[in-house]
Amino acid sequence: MIAINNLTFEIGARALYDEANWHIKPGDKTGLIGANGTGKTTLLKLIVGDYAPTSGTISMAKDIKIGYLNQDLLSYQSDKSILHVAMEAFERQNQLHTEIERLLKRLETDYSDDLIQKLSDKQMEFEALDGYNIEYRAHEILAGLGFSESDQQRQLAEFSGGWRMRVMLARILLQTPDILLLDEPTNHLDLPSIKWLESYLQAFEGAIVIVSHDRYFLDRVVDSIVESKRGKLIQYAGNYSFYLEEKALREEIQGNQYKNQQAKIKQEERLIERFRAKASKAKMVQSRIKALERMEKVEDVEDYNPSVNFRFKFSRQSGRHVVRLEDVSKSYPGVPILEHADAIIEKGDKIALIGANGKGKSTLLRIVANADNNFSGTCETGHNVTQTFFAQHQLEALHLDHEILQELQAFAPKHTETELRSILGCFLFTGDDAFKKIRVLSGGEKSRVALAKALTADANFLVLDEPTNHLDIQSVNILIQALTQFEGTFIVVSHDRYLLDNVANKIWYIEDRKIKEYPGTYQEYEEWQAKRIPKASVEKGGAKPAKTTPKPAPAPKNEDKDRQAKKLNKELEGIEQRINELEKASKAAEALIADESIYTNQAKLSETSLHYDSLKKELVLLQGQWEKLAEEIMMLEG
Structure with missing residues (x-):
């Protein structure tokens, strides 16, 4: 579909990509990731032809249709409604619609067979392109992205940048391209719209390349990861969570290889240094020097996950x-x-x-x-x-x-x-x-x-x-x-x-x-929420009993149930009281662990940490008991 071979792209003296390779096949759903500045957006621009490679090739299938969402689309201006802007995706259908309207107008005065045949041909093509459903499809996608019916009739210019980007996304999705290139598509979406887009992309039959910082979104949509790192494109077969596991494994192997190689290099260097001055060993020394020079060096693993090594402090505590x-x-x-x-x-x-x-x-x-x-x-x-x-x-x-x-x-x-x-x-x-x-x-x-x-x-x-x-x-x-x-x-x-x-x-x-x-x-x-929504919809849409249905006589109270519920409620109160005590004790223990006099004293810190862990374990156990008791009480009182 798209083949990237030995791609090199230089900005000034810096090579952003250095003989990078990647083949995108039909139906691939790939997350393109990497630290800021490693060229993710640049690579998308290279694929669509906005930039030209310094060397190497990007080849693709003939007549491939690419849908490219990028932040530059925010500059798009129009005084048309957002429905009209979204429907600009249907270029041929819109052209046919205009021609059909023009031919129908001419038919009011011209009844020639030639004109009727032209109209028939245009209508057949329009129907073959599903032209009668394009407005419905536009409505459907705009609604999924959060636009109400009334919003869809408003001018694009009335909306903020984030909402305009959604319109551009809708237009791209309506083009049904062979491959979607999406640069941070969730940046301007709310949670319901992100979930809708996830479902849409999961069902999308074409290929997808997504640049995103949203790891949950990547986990739900992509089936492979390509990491842009040190000028190369490194591929992983799996979603983002799989990538993290696989990368950790690869880095562990690389780290061990690096340590072993460094140990071997030091051993060889000591040997060379030891026999360098001896004429009888000169040939052996030169041979080992050349072997070291030819050796393909294993790079050390770089830590791309810096940690926050300071504590945020403020001069005064707030009230409760x-x-x-x-x-x-x-x-x-x-x-x-x-x-x-x-x-x-x-x-x-x-x-x-x-x-x-x-x-x-x-x-x-x-x-x-x-x-x-x-x-x-x-x-x-x-x-x-x-x-x-x-x-x-x-x-x-x-x-x-x-x-x-x-x-x-x-x-x-x-x-x-x-x-x-x-x-x-x-x-x-x-x-x-x-x-x-x-x-x-x-x-x-x-x-x-x-x-x-x-x-x-x-x-x-x-x-x-x-x-x-x-x-x-x-x-x-x-x-x-x-x-x-x-x-x-x-x-x-x-x-x-x-x-x-x-x-x-x-x-x-x-x-x-x-x-x-x-x-x-x-x-x-x-x-x-997942449990609550179906229940709410059943309550809202469920059939109501007919007004003529007589109410059954009230059932006599079950004294055993009442007594049991009373006993369980008392037990529940006791657990609640103990949970409150444990929560206070846990907070006090947390404060002690953060105290300089404690965390600088290894013995005290160990003792306090053990006490804190035991409090947390008891708290988790009691919370489980509380939930179980609460369910029993609800069953008895229901």
Whole structure:
């Protein structure tokens, strides 16, 4: 289908690709991954012909149809409706429709056989191209990507960049290409739209190449991974999770080969040095020197997974209540968002705010961050709360003439240069990178600078709106580590399910214009929703009993059941009380482990860690008992 052979592409003196090879076969679904700057987007541009290789070839089947989604499409402008823009995908069908309309108009005055035959030919071709269903198909795909019927009639110019990118994606999908090249397709999608796109791509019969930082998306869509690394394209047969396992195995083998080879080289060098001065051994020495020179060197394994090696600190702890929302109502003209909503954020909460676009996530986030005061009700910030707010528009607030280090120094003057450079190192700005001007950075690099700024603020409450946009997988991992170590409180809006799974302990969502809360992880929330939705749909759509059906007489109370339920409820209360005690003890143990006097003393740390582990084990056991008892009580009282 597409064959990349000995591809070399140079930018200045740097070879981005050096004799790289890759063959894309029909039906392949591949994730193209690699650190920022390794040329993923460049490779897609080389495939579509936007760039020319320095040497090597990219050959493809004749008449192959490529659908290419890239961030440059955001510049596309039109005063047409988004339905019309999406339907531009059907170039031949639209042309035929126009010709048919013109011929029908002529038929009002001209009844010649020639004209009738032309019309018949055009209509047959139109039907063969499924022309009568193109509008339905456009409606279907736009709806899947989150556009309502009324939205589809609005002009493209009325929508923000993220929504315009969805229209471009819809247009590309409607072209039914032989191969889809998708550069960060989930960047501007909400979770429902990402799930819809996953299903669509799973059923797509053509080939797909996806550049994405969303590892869950890759796991669900692709069946192979190609890693762009050191100018080569390294292939793995499996999804992203398989890639991680296979790569770890390959690196372990490579690491052992490197150690063995280094040991052999040192042994040979010692031998050469020992006999170099002896004339009788000169031939043997020269032979071994040449053998060393000819030896194909095994490279050491590079660590591409840097860890966050500093702790985020703030000068004062917040009170118990960080933010309290009471009777909050907010609407836009004709669009109610919140109505008499209440919620509370408590110290230590790690909240993921999720839901479809248009439900008010960003609006609620701005209210929480005191960036929107145009609402009724109260949003009260608690005692000693200091917050920082990260949103994509803050990338525009970076000073373009500043160097990266200078930007952080101006924002966080209390930090030393060593501390700031350590933080920048965690966000992949090492060595002289710290002195790059902001204006020369890519979108992803600017995002990392803005995130580093947000996390160096002396804030005990973080408000983060889509922090993973424009980040690669490596940078998302760094952000996860940073948020996991953060000892304050935060609320985050993100479509990256891996991030949410790893950092959140509470889920917020907006339903019926109220703020609802699920007290658990994102994965637990998903499982709960999966059980809840079918039940809700049965209750909503199930047949109602006829009004004439007489009500049965109330059944006599079962005294044994009542007595048993009472006993179980008492047992449940005891378990709840013990769980509360254990949770308090666990928090106290966590605080001790973080205490410098403990973690610098190996004996005390070991003792405290053992105590903490035993508390956690008992807690898990009791939580299991609680769930079992609760189910029994529900059965008895149901």
